[in-house]
Amino acid sequence: LSGRELKPIPVEDVTAYENLQKVDMKIEDPLCQRYACMQVENITRNVSPVDMRIRLYYCGMRGINFLADLTNYLMLEMGQPMHAFDSRKVGKIRIKRFDTPFKFQTLDGVERNIDENMLMICNDNTPVAIAGIMGGLDSEIVEDTTTLTLESATFDAASIRKSTVRLGHRTDASMRYEKSLDPEMCDTAIARFLYLLRKYDGGVKVVSALTDEYAFHYDKVELKFDKAFVDRYTGIEIGNDTILKTLRSLGFGAEYDGEYFDVTAPSWRATKDVSMNADIIEEITRIYGYDNFEVHTTRSPLYPVKMDVVKNDEDKIKDILVKRYNLHELHSYVWAYYDELKSLGIEVEPNIKLANATNPNIETIRNSMIPTQLCQVNTNVGYAPDFGIFEVGRVVTGMDENNLCVEKKMLAITLYSKTKDIKDLYFELRDILAVTADDLKHRKLEFKKAEPSHGYEHPVNLNTIVLDGKEIGTIGIVHPVIGKKIDKKANIVFAEVDMQAFADVKNASIVYEEPSKYPPMDYDISVIVPAGVMFGDMSKAWTDEGRGILKNTRIVDTYDTDEFHSVTIRFEFSSNERTLSSAEVQEIMDNVISNLKKIDVNLR
Template sequence: MKISLNWIKDYVNLDGIDIKELWYRFTMSTAEVEDVEFVGQDIQNVVVGKVISVVPHPESKKLKITQVDSGDGILQVVCGAPNVTEGILVPLAKIGGSVKKLPKLGKVKLVGVESYGMLCSAQELGISDDHSGLLILEGDYAPGTDIKSIIDIDDVIIEIDNKSLTNRPDLWGHYGIAREIAAIYGRELKPMQLDSLAGSEGKDKVDINVEDTEKCLRYSSIKIDGATNLQTSMNMKVRLFYCGMRPISPLVDLTNYLMLELGQPMHAFDSRQVESGIVVRSTKEPTLFKTLDGTERNLPEDVLLICNKERPVAIAGIMGGENSEVLEDTTSILLESATFDGPSIRKGSTKIGLRTEASARYEKCLDPNITVTAIQRFVKLLKDMNPNINFASALSDVYCQKLEPIDITITKPYIDRYIGNDLPQEKMVEILRSLEFKVDVEGDTFKIKVPTFRATKDITMKVDIIEEITRIYGYDNIVPQTLDIALKPLEYNEDRLLDHKIKELLSERFGASEVMSYIWYDNTYNAKMGIETNGQVKILNPQAQDANTLRESMVPCMLGFAEKNEKVYEEFSIFEIGSVFTAANPKEKCEQHKNVCILLGSKIKSEDELFYDLKGIMTYLAKTLKNITPEFTACTSAFNWVHPMKSVDISYNGKLMGYISVVHPSIKKNIGKKINVAVLEINRELLQAIDYASIKYKDLSKFPEVKLDYSFLVDNGVTFDKLVEDIRGFKSELLNSFEFVTIYTGKGLPEGKKSMTFRFVIGSNEKTLTSDEINGFAKSIIDYMAGLGYTLR
């Protein structure tokens, strides 16, 4: 949000205050200031010039030669603006002066004619984006008058982070910001000039019917006639432009000006379109409606509308309708100043896909007690434009849900205990009253009445009062004190510890990189890749229509990462621990749990090698984390990225935990023609629930062990589990253990065969093995395996 310092000065005297220090203190006490921009300082030596004569340029169809009274002489200026005519007053940049994007002006020749200055548009003064013609000055100004004495070009524009104002609807206007600054510096806040609405009493009221009293908290309106001969002042236009809004027309400019000043959105209807009165209701069915921007929108059910007795004329709190906008011939308006329920405006704005300056403020839960104040301020500014306007109705005010000030009682010792410092009682009361809190003091007890503009969602309890006092007093003015609290042992979160251990093992032991993905499917990407999903948990108001389903598997997201990495790396391994969501159908209760997903991609290793790498990773994780050995059985997963042959389920004690699979060829080809991809996905909560198996110890042999590696040729149809089971059938007193080492499926193997390497550890507790005993064991295991059809490679 952009704030004009000139605007702030209307309500607070800032004399003697360093501007940069001011916004530092504002950041430290109230909200984050992101940027401070000094505007207008590049506009120099620009004065009021009166065009005395205009003649065509002899060598150019577009240019004209003008004689301009600069106040200290007549200057010849060549100008190409289409609206230059005799007698007008315009900004004149003299020799040596500067305008926007032109640092210093000098005498120039334009198509052979000398020009001694420049006649300026509003864009060249930096006060508008309008470059269609010269800025014609309305008023009786003497030539040579400094342009900055009649237009507030010099200003300081402050950009405040919107997120830091989310809980402060009172700060979404200049008057609220001025109130904060006045409190910070202990200065007076000047009252806002309002109209009493005298002359409206006794007239008929506009017929207002609020049907949806849950979404419309208050609706105030008044009808005004004689809205003719209006003109937005130049300084009002400049303030609107500096704060990011484009001047449109006097009545629209006034509503925007009030919104930026008071934080209260307003709307002016052409009275001819709402003669029958106003009805505030919600849509019962989808409705087509064309908004002010000319877009026809399909409004879903339960969106709040402003209607006349026949049809909608505005989407409440978001945007008016094209059928009720103020036109050039509009002389009578119905002025709306209302308060709508913040969450309902947010939901409606999201459903429609339309967010405006008005909806951004309504979402913050505005104070309904300022609607009439906004009307009084609007009328005051309107009368400044035309004192002859008159009221065509009395004030209509339908207050559906009255907001009362909040009462909070707190004691000084309670405040001191929280702050850790003994602040003077008088200072506490001064701070609270400067923020417009009403405070009654009884001894060391404060009975505080919170103003309604702070009571919608901000100040609700004692600690909020303490925060108000400390932030205005200054956090850096509070002397730090050591807390006197009891120390308690840290309670470990077992889930987080397991997550951390898994991440540590995967990154340090296996060199995998952690990735982070969204918890919903990207339906467009999945369709492109041929990935089929059956998620039953839908998002009612998704930010994008292609992201409306919460994921039941993490693999599609991981495949998206694989496609990106395939373009850069020959090999990569990535993992994520994240949430997945399941439900039997869209109407059933949703269940959420965490999964661990690991993906290996390689242009070097075969699919089988990646598959067995993942089996090794899973075995290592299970052994390290729970001291168990998982079971691998035929895969039962129905996901279409699971390979029909090269996949297994992961179980323990009969409970299915997840699966390992090479990615199905139909999907793999969409990731990359040369890449092989395998995935592992397990339920992290089921892994967490497994009890750690006790460790059985045995005495270490005093004698050395011998490790023998043998590679056996195995038919491709033989599973890993079958091979391990066969090896376990071999009995020998010398065999202490065996483990899988690697698999090879490349060149040099007989057709239909794969090479699988196992390491056998042999030894004796009684002696060192002799060469004959080692050779005897080797012959025995080789003969045993050959008898089962596994020949030594």
């Protein structure tokens, strides 16, 4: 890059020891990509040179002993972690996993749980190190160590990452292995180690050949692109010679045949860093210099995007809840928080769990948003005597046939009040849902009796929300035990709606009707409603009656005693053609009353 060739790093010529006996080493698991080792004797130095210890200190590492410091120094210098075993304790190296879990004491003196997925370095069948993470206490370099077995290896990056999470222990070595190291560096790192070892301890003796097993080779990354591709991505003119010089100076093999560039990524960039043509553009432009780019507006076509139905309904619902009903929008995570729910007496229901969770409080994914909102209400009971919250969030209800999470977007609303009785609060929430459905879908909601399926739901006061014949959610009262733990003097109601089910309901056509010039007629009846009978059940009594003149029905009053539940229903009659007579209205009402009696709904 600077126009001057880099000096090669001084290394030992390991080919000089090819006539020596090799170390007894074998890879027995595909998670080990490459493993190289050598044995050295007659090591007399115990303390690292001062300049080496100073450099390690400046890099945030403490000096331990000469051999341990040398491996750390090489890791910082070349990016290749290494490990030195005491050869008296390691003679027959095997890299493998075990079928059954066991305990293993690492260099830091901690006893760790090893499972069947963790790769181990073994002395035959005896574990001596956790591959890529930390060595074992029994095989560490000590003051009287004069012989060592030097390890330089690469392992599967994902395996190392998973093992560190399961152990809850990350090291300088594991952080590098997690990033997919270049296997080609293994033998070079050993040659560099031997060079420095001889430099500071001239009497050492190499007693084995370089023993190297290369089990996994990364695919060669070869890319092809033309000059127009570079110009289109960069937006500026970069010469062909500049492109070739830049890539070659970075270690890439680059050729140009007059039309296309053929580029081969070097091994240290091919593990996962460079994989497509856009990566080459990044290499060219960062060396060319972003400050050298001309600033101008990029031209690109803009196409209109149709708003998703679910997203469109979601935005409209939020506007209604905030602007019309003054509810507060909250945002939460998808976890079922064990500690918070336990304090309210809500059990965390069995559901999908996060593998290798480090915090059991956020291990399970929620299957309902209402417990989350009850925790939020509990936190904000001092905010105001009356308030309402809502959120459009995600829940998971299980696994599908492909073992993927069944994820749903839900609308959750919770109302809290110290000043309103439970009946008024419940009907307020019902009205919020009804107005929302009417504004967005131009349809009326219906409600059906539902059986509780969650511990936070009231055993009696729970209903299914029905829109256009489809069940879209539930509305109910919080279980009394849970409600008292939140606030003994307050009432709490909730509703949860499936946003996809709501969006799937088609909008009903808006029908405009000319107001009648003839006087309307209202007819009120008060009936005793037995338990379990809903307004939707009663509405069937007049659906087929008074066609053309029965315009509307609505509840205008309710009355409750210990003995019965009474409802006053108003029937609104009108005609665009004539003035209605009392006789014809009475005839219709007689039929309605007769039909109501069939479901045990009688006049009071």
